[in-house]
Amino acid sequence: MEIGIWIAILLSAVLAFLLGDFYGQPLHWYLFILIIVVGFFIHTIILILKVKDEKS
DSSP states (O other), rough: OOOHHHHHHHHHHHHHHHHHHTTTOOOOOHHHHHHHHHHHHHHHHHHOOOOOOOHH
């Protein structure tokens, strides 16, 4: 996995927390971890679909 993807997922999680803090939303540590896990899950699905597309 490329390092740029890791940085993008972590940056989007931090940005989501900053926006949540700006609007006064409750923030919990497990939500930050959940955002990161979902980001990696979505990226994994995209990689799987890309490999299937390249085979055909």
